Amino acid sequence: xxxxxxxxRILFSVMLCVAAAAVVFVSSGDxxxxxxxxxxxxxxxxxxxxxxxxxxxxxxxxxxxxxDCHNDLPPNPKKRxxxxxxxxxxxxxxxxxxxxxxxxxxxxxxxxxxxxxNGALVDFKEYYRLCEQCHGRIYRxxxxxxxxxxxxxxxxxxQYWHCAxxxxxxxxxxxxxxxxxxxxKPTEIYIKTKK
Amino acid sequence: MSExxxxxxxxxxxxxxxxxxxxxxxxxxxxxxxxxxxDASMLEEYFRQHFKRLDKDELNTILKNLEKEFSQKxxxxxxxxxxxxxxxxxxxxxxxxxxxxxxxxxxxACIKENNxxxxxxxxxxxxxxxxRDEKWFHFKDSEPYYDPPEVPQKGRFYLPVxxxxxxxxxxxxxxxxxxxxxxPDGIVVVDYNWCIGCRYCMxxxxxxxxxxxxxKPDIPKEELNPNMHYLGNRxxxxxxxxKCTWCIQRTREGxxxxxIEICPTGxxxxxxxxxxxxxxxxxxxxxxxxxxxxxxxxNPKFFYFFSLGTHIKAK
Amino acid sequence: MFNGxxxxxxxxSSGSKAYKLWVAVLFVLIAIGTALLIKQFDEGLIATNMxxxxxWGWYIANFTFLVGVAAAAVVLVVPGYxxxxxxxxxxxxxxxxxxxxxxxxxxxxxxxxxGSPERFWHLIPLIGxxxxxxxxxxxxxxxxxxYLVLNLSIVSYTLYKLYKGEHYSKKIMMPLxxxxxxxxxxxxxxxxxxxxxxxxRPFWNIDVLAPRFIASAFCSGPAFMLIIFQIIRKTTPFKxxxxxxxxxxxxxxxxxxxxxxxxxxxxxxxTYLPSNKNASHEYLWHGLNGYNQLVPWIWSALVLxxxxxxxxxxxxxxxxxxxxxxxxxxxxxxxxxxxxLGLVVPGYIPSALGEIYEYFPNxxxxxxxxxxxxxxxxxxxxxxxxxxxxxxxxLRCECSLEAKCSDNA
Numbered sequence: 001x002x003x004x005x006x007x008x009r010i011l012f013s014v015m016l017c018v019a020a021a022a023v024v025f026v027s028s029g030d031x032x033x034x035x036x037x038x039x040x041x042x043x044x045x046x047x048x049x050x051x052x053x054x055x056x057x058x059x060x061x062x063x064x065x066x067x068d069c070h071n072d073l074p075p076n077p078k079k080r081x082x083x084x085x086x087x088x089x090x091x092x093x094x095x096x097x098x099x100x101x102x103x104x105x106x107x108x109x110x111x112x113x114x115x116x117x118n119g120a121l122v123d124f125k126e127y128y129r130l131c132e133q134c135h136g137r138i139y140r141x142x143x144x145x146x147x148x149x150x151x152x153x154x155x156x157x158x159q160y161w162h163c164a165x166x167x168x169x170x171x172x173x174x175x176x177x178x179x180x181x182x183x184x185k186p187t188e189i190y191i192k193t194k195k
Numbered sequence: 196m197s198e199x200x201x202x203x204x205x206x207x208x209x210x211x212x213x214x215x216x217x218x219x220x221x222x223x224x225x226x227x228x229x230x231x232x233x234d235a236s237m238l239e240e241y242f243r244q245h246f247k248r249l250d251k252d253e254l255n256t257i258l259k260n261l262e263k264e265f266s267q268k269x270x271x272x273x274x275x276x277x278x279x280x281x282x283x284x285x286x287x288x289x290x291x292x293x294x295x296x297x298x299x300x301x302x303x304a305c306i307k308e309n310n311x312x313x314x315x316x317x318x319x320x321x322x323x324x325x326x327r328d329e330k331w332f333h334f335k336d337s338e339p340y341y342d343p344p345e346v347p348q349k350g351r352f353y354l355p356v357x358x359x360x361x362x363x364x365x366x367x368x369x370x371x372x373x374x375x376x377x378x379p380d381g382i383v384v385v386d387y388n389w390c391i392g393c394r395y396c397m398x399x400x401x402x403x404x405x406x407x408x409x410x411k412p413d414i415p416k417e418e419l420n421p422n423m424h425y426l427g428n429r430x431x432x433x434x435x436x437x438k439c440t441w442c443i444q445r446t447r448e449g450x451x452x453x454x455i456e457i458c459p460t461g462x463x464x465x466x467x468x469x470x471x472x473x474x475x476x477x478x479x480x481x482x483x484x485x486x487x488x489x490x491x492x493x494n495p496k497f498f499y500f501f502s503l504g505t506h507i508k509a510k
Numbered sequence: 511m512f513n514g515x516x517x518x519x520x521x522x523s524s525g526s527k528a529y530k531l532w533v534a535v536l537f538v539l540i541a542i543g544t545a546l547l548i549k550q551f552d553e554g555l556i557a558t559n560m561x562x563x564x565x566w567g568w569y570i571a572n573f574t575f576l577v578g579v580a581a582a583a584v585v586l587v588v589p590g591y592x593x594x595x596x597x598x599x600x601x602x603x604x605x606x607x608x609x610x611x612x613x614x615x616x617x618x619x620x621x622x623x624x625g626s627p628e629r630f631w632h633l634i635p636l637i638g639x640x641x642x643x644x645x646x647x648x649x650x651x652x653x654x655x656x657y658l659v660l661n662l663s664i665v666s667y668t669l670y671k672l673y674k675g676e677h678y679s680k681k682i683m684m685p686l687x688x689x690x691x692x693x694x695x696x697x698x699x700x701x702x703x704x705x706x707x708x709x710x711r712p713f714w715n716i717d718v719l720a721p722r723f724i725a726s727a728f729c730s731g732p733a734f735m736l737i738i739f740q741i742i743r744k745t746t747p748f749k750x751x752x753x754x755x756x757x758x759x760x761x762x763x764x765x766x767x768x769x770x771x772x773x774x775x776x777x778x779x780x781t782y783l784p785s786n787k788n789a790s791h792e793y794l795w796h797g798l799n800g801y802n803q804l805v806p807w808i809w810s811a812l813v814l815x816x817x818x819x820x821x822x823x824x825x826x827x828x829x830x831x832x833x834x835x836x837x838x839x840x841x842x843x844x845x846x847x848x849x850x851l852g853l854v855v856p857g858y859i860p861s862a863l864g865e866i867y868e869y870f871p872n873x874x875x876x877x878x879x880x881x882x883x884x885x886x887x888x889x890x891x892x893x894x895x896x897x898x899x900x901x902x903x904x905l906r907c908e909c910s911l912e913a914k915c916s917d918n919a
Contacts, residue, residue: 323863435625
């Protein structure tokens, strides 16, 4: 460890966290992962707001708390290219990037909070309240359990998948993927194996 | 009261002896058609009665024997249950066509969960690709073999089709031996030990939901799902018809079917139609839905809908 | 009793060289068919070209065609017994033997098409479960077996009486004969209903299917009989008058008018405006999305049928054996194609979800089918050999010696 200096260590741990988050994110579609999730929480009888709080994507907040660095930096509301460690963001940020940027959701003064349109500050755990502001219809569909993935038990414990589990807040469009192989044609359904 | 019970009991007993006698007759009648080296278990299987005619003890013995047989054959601990339908439950299914991206994850989760034959290949779910700009919904314009590098493709939409669990199932009516029937929870099942393989049900199904074991099914040992149901995902013999049961082995225990669990977009919803709070009722109460080939009067319990709020942009 | 059996065996084993060669050829074909069938049982129906998209094929097509042949015995019974047309009355027995052989073939075809034929006992009422009256297939099993039993009893009763040198009792015979008429219509109607009752396959789901089945049956069955009768007439002492043959030709003509009319009605309603029946008809007659395997077949069937129809329509050609025979051959082949490949397969193309799988029987299916046909022809040959021996007096009970014996039997 001695040959690594402090920023290399931070970089390493950030990379590790990102990798872990990516693995969780990618494998969340896997059936076994979904079953494993079933033992995480008992959320059936709780109010909806609490369900979302419980499932907030803490694992994706790799640099949290933001105030660790931002307390020492002067706030600058001007829309601009960001430097280290956010220099990857301009490329990644695809959430109406033309009209919006960081401070439309992140509060300029209290970096550990998110800011609603009306100026109210909310916890990161309640991030969904930001989504709700623009995507009201989807949010209502989400609330009745139509626009979301639900796993677990139709009778018993259910896991309601929250917004950020499928949509990256910085790049929310659902990503195209490679389809599983097509079925074999009727003439090829049987491949004779040597015995 | 006790008298009543007595006669009932007696009636049951004579019914059983009558059935045993008849089974014996059948044994004699068909002994000729059996291979000479048939052992006891083969005989039992050959003369096994229809699922609905088995009493509790007979069924339990059969389940235990099956567990033993499969555990040995596939080298892992297998459980075979015959969990009955829950009371006050009628299963329903909804699928949001605007959010299905055609990734076929459901197809393969289904194969694994339900022990479908890999060779000859059997898929219970058929995912159809349609062009958006051409005629809407003409099945003859559908493409089940689409294989682009990425889905969803621009100008296409996807419609997965599996058993629609009709309320008036044509397949059940046409079966000459009642090897297939509708359970109280609405699932249409097949008794794999009673089906004679005439395939009339396949001709009668408007949704192409039934599959035939044209050859000996082949399931890799390591991929076998050991959690089985007698009327569901237990390995099937050659020469019988099988179909989607909405994962009867899972759903009868309160769990979601495998296709629901795997769907990456949450386009699929499953639940109890009789429960106003269920996932499917939320869809039915909040959206306009449609069913495939409604003009045929099959009355499916599988509903398709468009939530319209699609955020899936194709390249 | 044993004496009688011995005599029958003697009759069957004696005969001309041609007869012996014919039977030998049939046995060889049956043997080949059986070998292929064993392969099919071993591998499963994967050995055929049938798949989930086209789940009934050549076997069921043959079954459907042969039900028609079996039903055609009525063509002889009606003029023979109801209208007392003597020349035909003499040959009714051969028609009934043909019906028996055809039903036997039907049953074999259905059995080999089953995925698990060893489970046939599931169909037996009480021991198994017979889904009657819901399943039309259950109806079909019932009416086919009833028809088989009925015709077998008529044939064996007539022959037994002749064997004993007695005249048959009208009291026993007439009810059986009259019953056999609706029974014949029954088997073909029920077989048509197997298809016509299925809304999932719009190509089959038409009102005119049962009438069309019967009309085509009254062409193809007699066509087959006409040829066979002439072969029998040439090779055995059995006498068949020309009048009888021409009368059958006339009936065939009327049936053919109906058949073509029904075919026209069906094709018109299915193709005039867009409907759910379009695709299958388009596939059959024109080809769909570049798939057109059946197109040459169905058009040649149509040409054959029309040519045969013209030959039958013109009295000059109908009343001349060479042209009548030509008409029979054309018609038989035409209807075999039309009702075989042309009925069953397009019902599945496109499939219920619009897929096109171009089914065509493979060598195994054709080989097994030839074996089944050989088996049916063998049944027909042997039964008619016995019948002709009895009718011609070659096979007779020496009643003075065996009176008691046969009385007891």
